[in-house]
Amino acid sequence: MHIREELKEKYPGLYKRTYKLKHRAAAIRLFCLECMGGDRAATKECSDTGCPLYPFRLSRQVQASLSASETDDIDEDVESHEEQELDDSTAV
Secondary structure, rough: OHHHHHHHHHHHHHHHHHHHOOOHHHHHHHHHHHHEEEEEHHHHOOOOOOOOOHHHHHOOHHHHHOHHHHHHHHHHHHHHHHHHHHHHHHHO
16 A cells, blocks of 8 residues: 555545645645655654755644644644544444
């Protein structure tokens, strides 16, 4: 399975905010996750300063231009994917 498909299953809310709602911070977060093979820790440790999205990779700078509810939604989705996976696995 391609990394994009894996992340789509792992972070469905992030995908929705990126592709349907067009949230900038979500799109940047998803781009970085794809680039780093889905590894959140690697995203935080990224050292590719040549990337045009490097300054925004942790969405701190992007947060200033978004409402608090938008960034809270993005953070909740990324941090709660384990809970979603547990819920999905018990529903089967």
